[in-house]
Amino acid sequence: MKITKIQIDTLAVPLLHPYHLSREYGVFSTATPVVVRLFTDEGTVGYGECDPWPLFTGDSAAVSALILERHLAPMLIGKDPTNLNEIHRTMDACIRNQHLTKSAIDMACYDVWGKSVGMPVHQLLGGKRRDSMRCMWSIGGSTPEESAAEVLEAKRLGYDGCMIKIGGADWRLDAARTAAAREAVGADYPLIVDANQGWDVDTAIRYGKEIRRLGILFFEQPVQSWDVWGMAKIRRALDIPLSADEGVMTLQDARALVEKEAVDVFSIKVTKNGGIRPAKEICDYAAASGVQVFFNSMIEEGITEAASLQLGVTCGNIVTSIGHAYFSPNRLDGDICSYHKQIRVCDGETVLSPLPGLGVELDEEAMHRYTVDTRAVTEAYRA
């Protein structure tokens, strides 16, 4: 099988409500996924997605679309999409890093491979350990009263736990929000916090000591992504497991965090980590290192979420104290594929699709509604 054409659609999808994040990121109101359709000479079409966020990953939709069109796609025409080793070697030989952009191609190749042999991707990865993943929710920054109400609503809807975004300008306000949320939902509801790089080491330790009796399951990315030493210092100072998100983009990042004893949990995002294959490498390394994995998401549409679910069900070392972040399309104006039907909020679960490949069908009407730019690369373009 050979790749004959790659279509690249850039989307703009509004969030249902503005999402208030750390002082590093501000307010997020529109997601800009880039969707790849990978056509083959056997008629099978695969879907992939990447989810750029300039302040998070250093990519933007415009940059990802350009890299796909000018660098990656021309070199991938004619390649066998089922040979993931060769696909990744080719992409890495075209352009350094750019893991997020490359993830769209990786997902589309897995989708084509699965569809061509009539198997879901989890089977290609060695087989599923479960048929579903528990699903949690996440709330942005606001007042203690609003935080309490939002977490209570997540519990009422059936989500299996909630992430509270912190890392704002006033750590005492974030501590008060955390306390208000805990008081509202009771002692047993799973809660985690994420500072999204918003603080320095001292601020993170002050906050962590203030909330130490609130039963927070883990504390994600308190400091800048590069600050492995800061993570290690915070981990030694606090009795709360630490999670790395922005700090674990690559397998090499994962190794540095483990060797510095700076981490307990890796937040895995298939688009951030460069696709299913590199994300699986990090999951396998985590398993060998005594680190748990939390399946997290960018603000992303259903193709990326489906890819994450296919990998999630194969992993043995997942966090079990709280659900995983498989809810992202519920935060958006609409999903571009059938994935949202797999989220069963009332049961706090996301269930596998019976379909082959990533298990999703594209919604052409939704694609049309949100697409702001389309480009395509064929053999003729390459010539």
Ligand SMILES: [Mg+2]
């Ligand atoms: Mg995070």
